[in-house]
Amino acid sequence: MPTLHAETIFYNGTIRTMDALHPTAEAVAIANGRILAVGTLEDVESLTHANTRRIDLAGRTLIPGFNDAHVHLWKVGMLLTIMLDARQAATPNIAAIVAAFKARADQTPAGTWITGRGYNNVTLADGRHPTRHDLDQASTQHPIVLIHTSAHTYACNSLALQLAGITRDTADPDGGHLERDEHGEPTGVLHETAMNAINKVQPPPTDEEFEGALIAAAKYYLRMGVTSITEAGVSPAQLDVYRKMADDRRMPIRANVMARRYLDDGTKVPLPERYEGNWMRIDTVKLFADGGLSAGNAALSVNYRDRSDAGLLRSTSDQMRAMIWDIHRAGLRAAVHAVGDAAIEQVIEAIEFASRRLVSRMKHRIEHFGLPNADHLRRCRGRISVVPQPVFIHALGSTFLKYIPDELMPRLYPLRSIIDAGLTVALSSDAPVVPDPNPLLALQAAAMRRAEDGTTIHAEQSIPVTLALPLHTLGGAVVAGEDHLKGAILPGKFADLAVLSGDPLRAPVERLTDLRVEMTMVDGHILYGG
Numbered sequence: 001m002p003t004l005h006a007e008t009i010f011y012n013g014t015i016r017t018m019d020a021l022h023p024t025a026e027a028v029a030i031a032n033g034r035i036l037a038v039g040t041l042e043d044v045e046s047l048t049h050a051n052t053r054r055i056d057l058a059g060r061t062l063i064p065g066f067n068d069a070h071v072h073l074w075k076v077g078m079l080l081t082i083m084l085d086a087r088q089a090a091t092p093n094i095a096a097i098v099a100a101f102k103a104r105a106d107q108t109p110a111g112t113w114i115t116g117r118g119y120n121n122v123t124l125a126d127g128r129h130p131t132r133h134d135l136d137q138a139s140t141q142h143p144i145v146l147i148h149t150s151a152h153t154y155a156c157n158s159l160a161l162q163l164a165g166i167t168r169d170t171a172d173p174d175g176g177h178l179e180r181d182e183h184g185e186p187t188g189v190l191h192e193t194a195m196n197a198i199n200k201v202q203p204p205p206t207d208e209e210f211e212g213a214l215i216a217a218a219k220y221y222l223r224m225g226v227t228s229i230t231e232a233g234v235s236p237a238q239l240d241v242y243r244k245m246a247d248d249r250r251m252p253i254r255a256n257v258m259a260r261r262y263l264d265d266g267t268k269v270p271l272p273e274r275y276e277g278n279w280m281r282i283d284t285v286k287l288f289a290d291g292g293l294s295a296g297n298a299a300l301s302v303n304y305r306d307r308s309d310a311g312l313l314r315s316t317s318d319q320m321r322a323m324i325w326d327i328h329r330a331g332l333r334a335a336v337h338a339v340g341d342a343a344i345e346q347v348i349e350a351i352e353f354a355s356r357r358l359v360s361r362m363k364h365r366i367e368h369f370g371l372p373n374a375d376h377l378r379r380c381r382g383r384i385s386v387v388p389q390p391v392f393i394h395a396l397g398s399t400f401l402k403y404i405p406d407e408l409m410p411r412l413y414p415l416r417s418i419i420d421a422g423l424t425v426a427l428s429s430d431a432p433v434v435p436d437p438n439p440l441l442a443l444q445a446a447a448m449r450r451a452e453d454g455t456t457i458h459a460e461q462s463i464p465v466t467l468a469l470p471l472h473t474l475g476g477a478v479v480a481g482e483d484h485l486k487g488a489i490l491p492g493k494f495a496d497l498a499v500l501s502g503d504p505l506r507a508p509v510e511r512l513t514d515l516r517v518e519m520t521m522v523d524g525h526i527l528y529g530g
Contacts, residue, residue, distance in 0.1 A: 005052065008055060009047075010497075011026065011044065013056075014059075014060070014506075016503070018474045019488050028489055035494075060502070063469070065497055066224065069475065070232045073231050075213075077216040079118070081216050099138075100138075114139070115145045115146075117146070120399060122403075123399065130146060140158065144157040153195075168186065173194055173197075175192055176194035176196070178191075178194050179191070192312050199266075211245060227497070228486060229253060230255070230387075249279065255280050256284065261285050284334075284335050285327045287336045289315065289337060294396045296311065324336070324364070335366075335367055337367045341372065344376050369386040377417060386418060387426050389430045393413060394445040398451050410460075415446055444510075446467075465505055497519075
């Protein structure tokens with residue numbers, strides 16, 4: 001068999017391999033979209049030929065491409081393409097939100113749904129949710145839906161409520177809540193499963209809109225050195241679009257795609273067909289146990305600060321057991337959104353129930369894992385992977401401080417405890433829940449635990465960048481069952497790499513986000529920079 005020759009080599013810089021046995025190297029050779037060799041420059045030079053492309057790092061740093069282990073890529077793309085941006089920077093108060101919707105309505109045919117996303121009632125200058133009365137000022141001729149940054153609350157105008165059949169006589173659904181004014185009328189603010197009524201009547205994006213959003217978001221992520229993502233839940237129709245794009249090689253980054261078991265309108269759909277390819281993987285099913293902390297809907301074991309409730313569980317324990325059992329016995333992986341400690345308990349118990357009935361090598365996942373206790377950490381070790389978002393501390397820290405009672409704060413996204421307990425863990429952004437999914441910001445947040453307003457939140461739960469970097473590269477591959485293919489710079493793995501302007505393991509933590517991604521390579525091809 002003829003010896004492969006290097007198509008590309010990298011040399012003369014810092015190379016962080018994420019291989020514990022050989023954490024650094026002098027040079028890397030690439031051929032046929034894979035890593036051909038890693039080692040000394042002399043070894044790598046022996047594989048070159050006249051046409052080998054030589055990339056002089058000139059002191060820069062080469063790492064495996066970042067892997068965002070939990071992101072809503074298509075929703076990031078919708079904000080980049082057709083959805084109204086209602087995040088803090090664009091709309092700092094309700095008047096600005098109304099003005100943005102009005103401007104969009106003036107350019108949109110009457111009767112067309114208008115959707116925006118990203119507001120946070122805690123950080124809005126008004127300190128409250130927009131109501132139907134606010135949004136009616138933007139338009140009464142267009143149904144309007146404004147999605148909270150957490151995506152666990154909607155604010156709707158009167159026409160949207162009318163089309164959804166929501167009136168003063170509408171009861172709270174199981175696992176959901178409609179806010180009401182002093183007269184008992186719906187305010188237009190809907191939490192958790194109460195949003196299903198809107199989702200039943202609001203048209204989903206077309207296949208063309210969905211595909212356009214994916215491409216826009218993938219290009220955006222390439223600029224941040226991200227080469228792989230896990231898409232955290234899509235419908236069967238959207239899964240088909242993803243699959244076709246992967247088959248046609250039109251996705252510039254690799255995707256592990258979770259299938260939804262229940263659609264946004266509450267409809268149950270069949271389990272997906274398992275699929276494993278070089279560009280896409282489908283073997284995981286997304287479920288929800290509770291809401292989000294930034295919306296004050298996550299299910300806690302105690303009441304929220306200054307409130308008489310502890311959030312919402314979206315299902316009963318029996319229902320959660322049945323859902324996970326269906327996924328488990330089908331040989332698929334369950335990935336369950338569970339933020340509050342009450343929700344985490346429900347999910348762990350359901351996974352234990354399924355595992356007792358049928359032994360499986362598949363390791364299920366808990367997404368977010370926001371407030372675990374010591375017993376949860378013990379029971380997850382070796383059995384359940386966890387995917388938290390340290391960037392939440394930065395982006396949503398002030399909201400957490402407003403909502404979460406003091407007794408729970410020491411275990412808010414407790415990365416140090418998670419690592420010390422020996423759990424399998426990967427880091428992620430959950431974008432567009434956060435406005436900036438830059439992995440370097442996530443590494444900084446994991447190491448500093450500093451909210452955007454400068455408040456440090458339980459620094460004892462921080463981890464150094466030396467631990468965080470592998471969790472944002474190799475970690476995502478491990479929890480997806482793809483670490484034999486990617487996540488480290490080792491011979492045989494995909495040539496999915498990023499070149500940084502400096503070394504994140506040597507840069508001062510406060511200056512991490514000053515580093516630039518200067519090149520991103522996927523499958524041996526430079527798709528960003530050069």
